[in-house]
Amino acid sequence: MATWNLTNMNKHVLICNGSTCMRKGGEEVTQVIRNEITKRELDAQVHTTRTRCNGRCKDGCVVVVYPEADWYFEMDEQRAKQMVVSHLQNDQPVKEWVAYERSGDRMQLLNGRFKGTEKGEKK
Structure with a gap:
């Protein structure tokens, strides 16, 4: 391990590599992002992590970029x-x-995305 x-x-x-995102192209999205970062010589500036x-x-497939805290939705190879x-x-x-972005000290929902269940609520 490095x-x-x-x-x-x-x-x-x-880069979400949970089961749903993997069914929606998570592996391909992961490889494209990593290959493009290398191709553009951004390896020292950009670190990638596969998540559950x-x-x-x-x-x-969800991709989140920090420090901006931009949550990208429906990512595919082209996107x-x-x-x-x-x-x-x-x-x-x-x-x-972008489904969510940071707005002050909170996250703001964008682009008419599904809000989802409140954290702490039963599904």
């Missing part, structure tokens, strides 16, 4: 490529694909 030097990192991309379920299965160029390389989030 232990990366993260001192030059300025973005962290969390992020709790937004209806939005699958993944465009997101790397626009957001990770040029620092311009693709807002029409």
Whole structure:
């Protein structure tokens, strides 16, 4: 296992690899994002992490970019490529694909996405 030097990192991309997102192309999205980061020589600035379920299965495949806290929905290979160029390389989030973004100290729902169950409520 590698232990990366993260001192030059300025973005962290969390790619959902939970079961629903995997059925919706999570593996392909993961590989495209990682390949595009390498192709564009962004490896030192952008770190990626595969996650388990992020709790937004209806939005699958989910990709989250920090420090902005932009939660991308319905990511596929084409969107993944465009997101790397626009957001990770040029620092311009693709807002029409963002379900949630940070607004002050809270998250704000965008693009008419399904709100979901309140945390703490029974499903």
